[in-house]
Amino acid sequence: MKRQLGQTDVFFPAPAALIVGGTIEEADVATIAWIGMLSSTPPIVGVSFDNRRYTLELIRRTREFTVNIPSADHYKETDFCGLISGRDTNKFIKAGLTPIAASRIKTPIIRECPFNLECKIVQEFQLGDYLLIMGEIVETHIDEDKVNFVNNRPQIDISKINPLVYCATVREYWSLGKKLGNAFQSGMDLLNQ
Numbered sequence: 001m002k003r004q005l006g007q008t009d010v011f012f013p014a015p016a017a018l019i020v021g022g023t024i025e026e027a028d029v030a031t032i033a034w035i036g037m038l039s040s041t042p043p044i045v046g047v048s049f050d051n052r053r054y055t056l057e058l059i060r061r062t063r064e065f066t067v068n069i070p071s072a073d074h075y076k077e078t079d080f081c082g083l084i085s086g087r088d089t090n091k092f093i094k095a096g097l098t099p100i101a102a103s104r105i106k107t108p109i110i111r112e113c114p115f116n117l118e119c120k121i122v123q124e125f126q127l128g129d130y131l132l133i134m135g136e137i138v139e140t141h142i143d144e145d146k147v148n149f150v151n152n153r154p155q156i157d158i159s160k161i162n163p164l165v166y167c168a169t170v171r172e173y174w175s176l177g178k179k180l181g182n183a184f185q186s187g188m189d190l191l192n193q
């Protein structure tokens, strides 16, 4: 038996990303769960903002933003950045997060987040009361100690990143469980049955 919940925005799990807008001189950060990868070539990420967010205001001035993935142990700081607006408070200082220079754009990345994307807006789309901004990823950063080298090629170690996971309906933060298998391979077992 299934129970119908009606029209909801229930969706889980989601990242709880820290999106930064502005410049080193004036930056703001907001917690965003409505985010996803939209294209591979070129890589384009979509981020959905309520039009009232100050971070969005700063992003629209420079047409650039950064996506910063916090690790699970930063769940309190991440929640804090989603509770108040940066219009009146410097959330970086309050949360102990450090904006540092990116390499291809003027908007900073966050030092304490192990994984960061630099993005330039390619399109915007108003959806209901949210603005979907689509940004081409022009550079990717990862903490040196979260990368393993296999045959001299860097491989991201997800267990070391330990990304924060957000479950929208129940409004809970989780960490990842154990690895279950490899994508584009695990299903082969069924193919060969």
Ligand SMILES: Cc1cc2nc3c(=O)[nH]c(=O)nc-3n(C[C@H](O)[C@H](O)[C@H](O)COP(=O)(O)O)c2cc1C
Pocket: 016, 028, 029, 030, 031, 032, 033, 034, 035, 048, 049, 050, 051, 052, 053, 054, 055, 056, 078, 079, 081, 082, 083, 084, 085, 086, 087, 166
């Ligand atoms: C877990 C979580 C997820 C959120 N996801 C979004 C989102 O996807 N889009 C959005 O516009 N606001 C989202 N928010 C709310 C903003 O982060 C919040 O309004 C923030 O204070 C905006 O700050 P600003 O005005 O400094 O930009 C979320 C908040 C939390 C705690």
